[in-house]
Amino acid sequence: MPATRSPRFPLNAIAAAILAMAPACSPAADAGGQADAATLSPVTVTANKIEQDVQSVPQSITVIDGATLEERGINKVADLLGEIPNMYSNAAGGHGMGISFRGLNASMFTNNNPIVVYIDGVAYSSRYGFDPSLANVERIEVLRGPQGSLYGKDAIGAVINIVTKKPENDWHGTAGVEIAEDDGRLGTFNASGALVKDALYAGINGQYGSSDGWIENTWPGMKKDASAHDNDKLSAYLLWTPNTALSAKLALSQERYTARWYEGTQAGPGGSPLGFFKRDAAEKASYDVAPKEKGDTDAQSLLLTYRMGAVTLDSVTTHKTFTLDGIYDADFGVNPLYAGLTQFNHSETETWSQEIRLSSSATTGLRWVAGVYFEKESHDQGPYGMQMPVPPLGNFEMNADSTTDTQTHALFGQIIYPFGKAELTLGGRYQSIEKEFQVDTYYLPVGMAGPAMYGMEDTKRWNQFLPRAALSYAIDPRWTAYVSYSKGYMPGGYNYFSSSGAVADNRFKPQISDNYEIGIRGRGEHLTVAANLFHMDIEDVHIYKAVGALYTTSNARKAHSTGAEVELTWHPVRNWELGGALGVIDAKYKSYDAGTHDFDGKKIENTPSHTLRLSAAWLSPGGAYARVDVRNVGRVMFYDDAVKGFAREDGYTTVDLKAGYRFADWDLYAYVHNATDEEYTSGFMSNYAITMASFGAPRKIGVGARYSF
Numbered sequence: 001m002p003a004t005r006s007p008r009f010p011l012n013a014i015a016a017a018i019l020a021m022a023p024a025c026s027p028a029a030d031a032g033g034q035a036d037a038a039t040l041s042p043v044t045v046t047a048n049k050i051e052q053d054v055q056s057v058p059q060s061i062t063v064i065d066g067a068t069l070e071e072r073g074i075n076k077v078a079d080l081l082g083e084i085p086n087m088y089s090n091a092a093g094g095h096g097m098g099i100s101f102r103g104l105n106a107s108m109f110t111n112n113n114p115i116v117v118y119i120d121g122v123a124y125s126s127r128y129g130f131d132p133s134l135a136n137v138e139r140i141e142v143l144r145g146p147q148g149s150l151y152g153k154d155a156i157g158a159v160i161n162i163v164t165k166k167p168e169n170d171w172h173g174t175a176g177v178e179i180a181e182d183d184g185r186l187g188t189f190n191a192s193g194a195l196v197k198d199a200l201y202a203g204i205n206g207q208y209g210s211s212d213g214w215i216e217n218t219w220p221g222m223k224k225d226a227s228a229h230d231n232d233k234l235s236a237y238l239l240w241t242p243n244t245a246l247s248a249k250l251a252l253s254q255e256r257y258t259a260r261w262y263e264g265t266q267a268g269p270g271g272s273p274l275g276f277f278k279r280d281a282a283e284k285a286s287y288d289v290a291p292k293e294k295g296d297t298d299a300q301s302l303l304l305t306y307r308m309g310a311v312t313l314d315s316v317t318t319h320k321t322f323t324l325d326g327i328y329d330a331d332f333g334v335n336p337l338y339a340g341l342t343q344f345n346h347s348e349t350e351t352w353s354q355e356i357r358l359s360s361s362a363t364t365g366l367r368w369v370a371g372v373y374f375e376k377e378s379h380d381q382g383p384y385g386m387q388m389p390v391p392p393l394g395n396f397e398m399n400a401d402s403t404t405d406t407q408t409h410a411l412f413g414q415i416i417y418p419f420g421k422a423e424l425t426l427g428g429r430y431q432s433i434e435k436e437f438q439v440d441t442y443y444l445p446v447g448m449a450g451p452a453m454y455g456m457e458d459t460k461r462w463n464q465f466l467p468r469a470a471l472s473y474a475i476d477p478r479w480t481a482y483v484s485y486s487k488g489y490m491p492g493g494y495n496y497f498s499s500s501g502a503v504a505d506n507r508f509k510p511q512i513s514d515n516y517e518i519g520i521r522g523r524g525e526h527l528t529v530a531a532n533l534f535h536m537d538i539e540d541v542h543i544y545k546a547v548g549a550l551y552t553t554s555n556a557r558k559a560h561s562t563g564a565e566v567e568l569t570w571h572p573v574r575n576w577e578l579g580g581a582l583g584v585i586d587a588k589y590k591s592y593d594a595g596t597h598d599f600d601g602k603k604i605e606n607t608p609s610h611t612l613r614l615s616a617a618w619l620s621p622g623g624a625y626a627r628v629d630v631r632n633v634g635r636v637m638f639y640d641d642a643v644k645g646f647a648r649e650d651g652y653t654t655v656d657l658k659a660g661y662r663f664a665d666w667d668l669y670a671y672v673h674n675a676t677d678e679e680y681t682s683g684f685m686s687n688y689a690i691t692m693a694s695f696g697a698p699r700k701i702g703v704g705a706r707y708s709f
Contacts, residue, residue, distance in 0.1 A: 048369065184209075288329065320349075437458050497551075528568070
C-alpha cells in the first residue's frame, strides 16, 4: 500500500516558531508590497454564547463562513473535519462516524463522539446521525478543547457550532446540483425571506444525495451495487420579530439515510494482519445476505430571545428522535455455515432538553452569562445481536434488549472581566447525570422463544463540576495571547450487550480530562495566524475492546496527549489566497492494564501523529476560479485484539482539485477528489473471529452547478 512515512515535528521547534510569528507578521512588517492584496475584516463569533470578536476569544477556534464552505465544496460534517488540525474520522466497524480529536475517541456504548455539533440549539453527539444539513450556514465555529462549562456533558473534545443565516425582507436563496462517478448525485436548495415585512420571516432548505458506491458484490443473485446509499435532509423555520426586544424562532428538521454494505470495507479471517488487506480487493465484496441500515432523525427547536436593556434572556427548547434499523451479513462473507444468518441492530432514542440563560447585552467591558439546563433522554436498544452456527446443535441467536433512561440537570455560568490590556474568563458548570439501565440477554436457537439467559438492572448518578479559567492579553490591537485551563467530561454508561449479569462487569466510568492550552492569535491586513500548544491529562479513558467475539466498553486508568496546532490564511496579492493548518500530537496511555496485557506507554489508537492541510485558491476578476487542497495524515495506530497489540498505518497524502466559472447568478464547476488515487487505510478492527479494514475512497470526478437568487 502506498504510504508516506510520517515526519517528526519537535514541539520545541513549533513553540519557537509561534513566539517568532508576532513581530514577523505585525501590520508594519506585512504592509510593504501588499497594496494589491485582499484586506481581511474582523470576525464576530458567539463562542461564549455572547457576541465577541474572534480575536479576543481565549481558546483555539476555527471560523469558516458559508461562502468558503461553498468554495471548498464542504457539504457535510465529514468534509469539515479535514479542515481542522488534529481531527480524524475512523470508518471501521460499521456505519456512523467515529471521530478522534487530540487523542479522544468515540465512546461506543454511549454512542457519543468527543465532538458535539450544534445547529439551531439542537445537539448532535451520537456517532449515528452525525451529519446535519449545511445548506443554510452563515458560518461554522469550531471551538477546540473542552466546552462542557457552556455546552454540556458530551463536549469533552470540541464543539462545532453552526450559525444559520439571518433572513432579510427580500427573498434570497440558492439551488445546486452535482453529478459524479458511481452515479453520484447531490441536490441542494435554500430560500428565505419575509412573510410579513420586518416581523415574520420563513426559511426552508434541503439536501439530497445518493450514490451506487464503489464496491461490487460478486455473489450470484445479489445486488451488484454493494455500497449504494442515499440521504435526504429537510429543514424549515419561522422567525417572528414583533419588535426590537423580542424574537422567536421555531425550527424543524428531518433527516433520512439508507446505506448498504460498509463503504470501502473489506472483511477477512480473524487475526488477519493489516497488510493482508488491499483496496483493490475491497472493491469486490462477496456476501449472501443483503445488508441494509436506515437512520431517521426528526428534530424541533424553539429559541426565544428577549432583550431587556443591559440583559438578554434566552430560552432554548429542543426535542429530537432518532431511529436506527440495521440488518447485516453475520460473517460478512459466504461461509456456508453462516448461510442466511444475520447480525441486527435496532434502536430508538428520544431526547428533550431545556436551557434558560441570562447574559449581558454588552459586547465590550464586563460580560457574563448564567443559566440552567435540563435534559431527559430515553434510549431503547434491541433487538441487538447476531446469529451463529453451533455445530452439531444448529444455529443459535444472541440478542440483548436494553433500556437506558438518562436525566441531566446543570447550572452553568461564565464571566469575562477586562483589566488593562487583559481579560480574565472564569466559568463552570455543575451537573448531575442519572442513568437507569435494564438489559435482558438471550441465547436461544434461531426462531425459538424462551427466557433470558440473564438480566441486569442498575441506577447510577454521577455529579461533576467542570471549571474553566482563561487569561488573554492584547499585545497590540491585532495580536492576542492567551492561556487557559478547562475540565472535560464524557458520561459513563453501560454495555448494551452485557457480558454477564453483574453490574461491575457492564458499567463503565465517566471519562474526565484536565486541559491546558497556551496560544497566540494575530490578524494583519492580509494575513491571519493562530497557533497553540496544548496538554491533556485523561482519566478513565473509554476503551472499546473485544472479549472473545463480544465487543465491550471499559476504562483505561490514565492517558495523556500533548501537541500543537497552527492555522494560517494569507492573501499575498490580489485574487490569491494561501492557507494551511497543521496539528501534531503525542497521545499515549499512561496506565492501561487490560488484564492479560499491559499497554502502558502505547500510542492511543485512531490518533494520527499529525494532520496537515495546505491550500491555494485563485479567483480572477472575470469570474474564473481554481483551488487545490493537499492533506497529509501521519502515522495512525489501530488496536488489534487478535494479537493484543497495535497495527500501524504509516500515513498518506491526498490531493483535491476544483475549478469553475461564476457569471451573473450562476456558478459552474468541476472537481476531482483524491486526484492521485492514493490508497490508504481509514479504519481497522480485529478479533479472533473476524477482521475488518476500511479504505478511503478512490479518485472521484464530478461536475456541478449552483444558481443564486
